[in-house]
Every structure is written in structure tokens, then in C-alpha cells.
Amino acid sequence: MNSYQVGEYCVIRPDADIGKGCVIGNHVTIYAGTVIGEGVRVDDNTVIGKQPMRALTSATTVDSGNLAGAEIGDGCILGTNVVIYAGCKIGADCLVADFASVREDVEIGDKTIIGRNATIENNVTVGSRCKIQSNVHLVPHCVIEDDVFISPGVVTSNDNYAGRTEKRKGEYAGVTVKKGARLGVSCVTLPGVEIGEDAFVGGGSVVTKDVPPRTIVYGVPAKVIRNVPEEELLENQ
Secondary structure: OOOOEEOOOOEEOOOOEEOOOOEEOOOOEEOOOOEEOOOOEEOOOOEEEEOOOOOOOOOOOOOOOOOOOOEEOOOOEEOOOOEEEOOOEEOOOOEEOOOOEEOOOOEEOOOOEEOOOOEEOOOOEEOOOOEEOOOOEEOOOOEEOOOOEEOOOOEEOOOOOOOOOHHHHHOOOOOEEOOOOEEOOOOEEOOOOEEOOOOEEOOOOEEOOOEOOOEEEEOOOOEEEEEOOHHHOHHHO
């Protein structure tokens, strides 16, 4: 007898490993090799362990054969219509909200929130206790450290050549967001920029160069306005 609950019309491959106390909704697909920890909730129509697709013209997705199954940590909640690819590792006590997509070769730390309709592309690292809000798009090769807050609608980029020239293929670089940094609503980051520890990017800004630690930047392009107030620094929370 299973030690977990399964809804109607689910497809669960025999070699998927599902922990005790999990609750699997209706019409869920769990692919081979997937490992789900204990006490995980998976809502209706969610897919876990999907193998990646590669278009002939894709420059950031590689053919690597069948990837190892997805890993979902204890106590996670996966919303409705979530897609988690193979080769993805999600830590304990995370929330991945409805319609979010998390691609292959992604690692997400413990107690992180991935918001509704967010897209985490391949080869991205997200730390622990982060809040990635609704409609955020993290392109391949982004690095998000611990305790980062990314507001709704933030868009990142990784290609300075916008798909032109072979040179671009050796220069892809996503954004690096250091520990405790915060990105305001609907801001845009250009390829390869680093947002310093405890920095704050104002809403609607376009970040074209590195942001110093503990500073507030704002504008198009973003410029340093002032230092982050002491009471807002991560160490004082």
C-alpha cells in the first residue's frame, strides 16, 4: 500500500521515488527517475521530470541524453500546472506557484519561493530563502545568492548580440545577484551585470553595469542614488 495519496488520472512511472505523506493531485505526470521527498504537495496537472527539448537553432540548450530525474525536497509545495524538468534539484520547504516553469540543470536552495508564472531557465542557481515573485524571467546562466528578493515582472538577459554572430556563443552571461540584494518591480538587467550584496534596484530601472554593494540605484540607465539605510540591511533584520 502506498504511503502517499494519489488523485485521479495520474501517470507515475514505476521507478519514481515518492516519499511518505505526499499528496499528489489529479492529472499529475511524474517521470522516471524523479525523487520526491516526504510531505510534498503536488497540485493538479503538474509535470515533474520532463526531459528537455532542443530546437535546431538553440544556442543554450545542449544535447546531453536523458538527464537524471528531478529531485524535490521534503515539505515542498508545487502548484497547479507547474513544469519541473529533469536534472533540476529543489531544496526543502520550497513553494513553486501555479504555472511556473523550472528548467533542467537548475538548483534551488531551501525555503525559496518561485512565484506564479515565473520562468527559471536552464543552468540557473537560486539560493535559499529567496523570493522570486510572479512573472519573473531568469535566463540561462543566472546566479541568485541567498536571501534575494526579486519583484514581479523582473526580466534578465544574457546575450549582448541578440542572437547575431557566432561570437555571442562564447559570451553568454546572465545576471549575478549577490546575497540580500533586492530588485524592484519590472526592472531589466543586461547580460553579465553583478548586483552587489544588499543592493536595491528601483522599480522600472535598466541595469547596464555592476551595482555596488549596499547602494540604491534607479533610472534608465540605473545610477547610484544613495546608500541603503542601515535598518534595511540583511544583517539588521
